[in-house]
Amino acid sequence: MVILRSLRILGIETSCDETAAAVVEGGSMVCSSVVASQAERHARFGGVVPEIASRLHVDVITDVIARALVEAGLDFPELDAVAATHGPGLAGALLVGVSAAKAIALAHGIPYIGVNHLEAHLYAAFLEEPDLVLPMVVLLASGGHTMIVHMIDHGRYVVLGRTVDDAAGECFDKVARFAGLGYPGGPAIDRLAIDGDPTSIRFPRPMLDEGYDFSFSGLKTAVINHVRNHPDDDLPDLCASVQEAIVDTLVIKLMRAAREVDAKAVVIGGGVAANTALRTRVLDEAARAGIRAFVPARWLCTDNAAMIASVAWWRLHSDGPTSLASGAYPNLRLPVVG
Amino acid sequence: MNVNPAGAGSLVVVSHSVADTHRLASQLCDVLRPGDLVLLCGDLGTGKTAFTKGLAASLGIDDQVTSPTFVLVQTYDGPVPIVHVDVYRLEHAGELEALALEELLDETAIGVIEWGDRFAAHLPPDRLEIMFSPGAGIDDRTVVLVPQGPSWHARRRLLAELVEGF
Ligand SMILES: Nc1ncnc2c1ncn2[C@@H]1O[C@H](COP(=O)(O)OP(=O)(O)O)[C@@H](O)[C@H]1O
Numbered sequence: 345m346v347i348l349r350s351l352r353i354l355g356i357e358t359s360c361d362e363t364a365a366a367v368v369e370g371g372s373m374v375c376s377s378v379v380a381s382q383a384e385r386h387a388r389f390g391g392v393v394p395e396i397a398s399r400l401h402v403d404v405i406t407d408v409i410a411r412a413l414v415e416a417g418l419d420f421p422e423l424d425a426v427a428a429t430h431g432p433g434l435a436g437a438l439l440v441g442v443s444a445a446k447a448i449a450l451a452h453g454i455p456y457i458g459v460n461h462l463e464a465h466l467y468a469a470f471l472e473e474p475d476l477v478l479p480m481v482v483l484l485a486s487g488g489h490t491m492i493v494h495m496i497d498h499g500r501y502v503v504l505g506r507t508v509d510d511a512a513g514e515c516f517d518k519v520a521r522f523a524g525l526g527y528p529g530g531p532a533i534d535r536l537a538i539d540g541d542p543t544s545i546r547f548p549r550p551m552l553d554e555g556y557d558f559s560f561s562g563l564k565t566a567v568i569n570h571v572r573n574h575p576d577d578d579l580p581d582l583c584a585s586v587q588e589a590i591v592d593t594l595v596i597k598l599m600r601a602a603r604e605v606d607a608k609a610v611v612i613g614g615g616v617a618a619n620t621a622l623r624t625r626v627l628d629e630a631a632r633a634g635i636r637a638f639v640p641a642r643w644l645c646t647d648n649a650a651m652i653a654s655v656a657w658w659r660l661h662s663d664g665p666t667s668l669a670s671g672a673y674p675n676l677r678l679p680v681v682g
Numbered sequence: 683m684n685v686n687p688a689g690a691g692s693l694v695v696v697s698h699s700v701a702d703t704h705r706l707a708s709q710l711c712d713v714l715r716p717g718d719l720v721l722l723c724g725d726l727g728t729g730k731t732a733f734t735k736g737l738a739a740s741l742g743i744d745d746q747v748t749s750p751t752f753v754l755v756q757t758y759d760g761p762v763p764i765v766h767v768d769v770y771r772l773e774h775a776g777e778l779e780a781l782a783l784e785e786l787l788d789e790t791a792i793g794v795i796e797w798g799d800r801f802a803a804h805l806p807p808d809r810l811e812i813m814f815s816p817g818a819g820i821d822d823r824t825v826v827l828v829p830q831g832p833s834w835h836a837r838r839r840l841l842a843e844l845v846e847g848f
């Protein structure tokens with residue numbers, strides 16, 4: 345068991361925007377983490393597009409892996425296993441990371457672990473807080489996902505709710521683009537909102553009393569209608585008000601879920617968890633409710649490879665290595681119990 | 683929903699609610715056939731995804747239809763499957779090619795492309811275009827049906843009847 349504990353795993357992440365590699369020891373000690381963001385290069389395209397994304401991943405993956413090893417002060421023979429995100433995500437992009445990981449596994453005779461990207465986000469918090477208490481409730485919110493997950497134990501999840509239309513990050517991005525703030529829109533709204541009054545415009549909080557599912561298309565539409573009718577409104581006020589509506593909805597449901605399942609902790613993850621107002625609010629509300637809150641550092645919320653290596657450590661223990669014959673799974677879902 | 687007499691040949695309806703938009707989708711199911719392509723056009727929040735939800739429900743698809751903006755393509759299995767595409771984030775026709783739509787849009791499924799008008803020239807010419815735009819009231823949407831190509835011109839009468847009977 346001692347040997348397993350100190351396993352050094354190289355994690356690789358290429359499912360979407362970022363090309364990333366990291367070395368994590370024992371599931372939680374980060375030896376290195378490198379993220380080469382494609383967001384800048386994508387900014388002028390207005391988004392991530394599979395053809396472009398996979399080509400850019402190919403361009404930089406070798407260098408990113410090499411930098412992760414140098415930063416960790418290691419060479420390939422000192423690795424005990426290699427992991428990559430194998431889903432969900434864009435097929436072409438996923439295959440870049442999966443192929444690189446399998447090649448390393450083969451060349452150095454070490455196990456390969458294919459990782460579920462959504463599950464990895466659930467594990468990001470463990471990198472800062474290895475003794476995180478379970479059960480916990482995790483809010484996972486990004487450009488493509490919005491869900492509340494009850495993590496009963498390692499590998500045992502129940503999805504309590506998810507979006508029925510747009511994701512929270514998608515709402516941020518679409519509203520920002522409509523208001524002329526460019527891509528990605530989340531950080532722009534976060535920045536501008538600081539100088540705005542969140543109570544200046546009262547936007548709807550859809551489905552607030554309907555379980556744990558979310559609906560952000562109505563909010564998106566309300567904001568767009570507002571911008572159409574009030575083109576000269578103060579931008580910071582608009583941003584602060586939109587942000588307030590999104591954060592309100594997310595946090596109210598997260599806290600309600602935590603109380604209902606009697607969770608010991610609440611955790612946030614995914615790109616939207618980098619939002620300043622969301623982070624502050626989760627900490628405040630959890631303190632008020634007497635529940636522990638874990639708000640991982642921003643770099644752990646957005647896509648990174650340290651979380652891939654972390655969940656790979658747990659999965660290697662529970663399931664063993666993944667076959668080298670397995671591929672990429674664009675529509676992979678979070679494995680749930682029951 | 684009432685008929686808008688804008689122009690003799692135009693097929694225009696006004697939807698006053700999401701339920702109206704779902705009803706329109708459901709009635710359109712009687713005109714649609716496997717292998718058909720539908721382009722949904724119109725600005726953010728005009729109801730393209732809402733329309734697709736109605737279509738899926740009427741086609742007997744159980745899955746929750748969500749916005750495909752992030753994933754670009756989502757296939758829903760059912761008696762008649764739907765291939766739900768969103769080209770909002772694409773900027774170039776080359777990127778559209780990378781999606782390999784011709785492989786996805788098969789004979790057995792109905793293809794639905796949100797923001798399809800952005801790449802109109804690069805998509806199969808035989809298709810039904812549906813244009814959504816904001817109406818007078820907050821929940822009003824003007825919906826214009828534009829049949830394109832031989833198979834849809836042949837079904838123009840059916841569409842006109844649908845619009846009239848609404
Ligand atoms: N008549 C209507 N038809 C369709 N949607 C409507 C209507 N009235 C209000 N809505 C609301 O507008 C929003 C449309 O959002 P969505 O379907 O995501 O639009 P799009 O896909 O075009 O961006 C939904 O929140 C829906 O409830």
Ligand SMILES: [Mg+2]
Nearest residue numbers: 730731749796
């Ligand atoms: Mg849509």
